[in-house]
Amino acid sequence: MQFGIFSVGDVTPDPTTGRTPTEHERIKAMVAIARKAEEVGLDVFATGEHHNPPFVPSSPTTMLGYIAATTERLILSTSTTLITTNDPVKIAEDFAMLQHLADGRVDLMMGRGNTGPVYPWFGEDIRQGIPLAIEKYALLHKLWREDVVDWEGKFRTPLQGFTSTPRPLDGTPPFVWHGSIRSPEIAEQAAYYGDGFFANNIFWPKEHFQKLISLYRKRYAHYGHGTPEQAIVGLGGQAFIRKNSQDAVREFRPYFDNAPVYGHGPSLEDFTEQTPLVVGSPQEVIEKTLAFRDSFGDYQRQLFLMDHAGLPLKTVLEQLDLLGEEVVPVLRKEFAALRPAGVPDGPVHPAAVTSVKEEV
Incomplete structure (x- = not known):
């Protein structure tokens, strides 16, 4: 089982001080958070992709390449890569290059994105979101597995005798997750290719995601x-952790109440009851996360959102200490004990496995 964190890279004012970090500060903070994730023993760091304020991660492979040079074991991923508005040729090249630089410690999550204006900025039509995702990923899948590609589709110019360079590391493409919060077509796509399905269940009740995951499995x-x-x-998943629940709730409430993603909506108490958000002690995070298995079955990767809503970097790093030292070790042990034989571990590129063994 893999545990990690994902960031959407939002630049949000701290409601307790009124201060908004600069873009430079936020970018550097994301790098510090990734390095801290490795330090405390997490497995994965994933960055979102956005092309509009108030977000900064418009170039995920640039950020992940920099992080790769300053880490040794951390799997570097996205959450998500916009398959609808990016060129599959460029995705194929960028992530293969990152694979080589990171010695295989790379995978990525495909998604359509949730910002409508992005589509026309990149010459696409949001009404074609699903067909774009299906066609573009079919080309990407082919580019990573065939040395010479002839291809013709609806949404881009044809390719004749094209070779994407560099080729995937040791002939093994990056593992792909297909991320979705609402689309059965994306669950079907993930199943068709035998790829992973990431249900980003942080905002909606579990019953909705049970249907998507069940469809994908079948x-x-x-x-x-x-x-x-x-x-x-x-x-x-989402968590805000302190040694005791009262301190966690008191400290996090102003961030929750003012955050653009959920401020002025349901109360903190209602939101924690209806979604994966946990605001409390390490034991409460452990108990709620273990309950995901009851709802969704055995699974391979758990990513937590920890650095949103204007939380200062110092606070986020403290959260990661608690997550890595008091929560994840227990979750690893418990999930491993519960997992039946035959259920696979989280995906890792063979080169990354070899690299870790050599270090040991």
């Missing part, structure tokens, strides 16, 4: 990739 088996239980599933 279709994964239908396409002959394994049993439903062997399908590769990832989940989102």
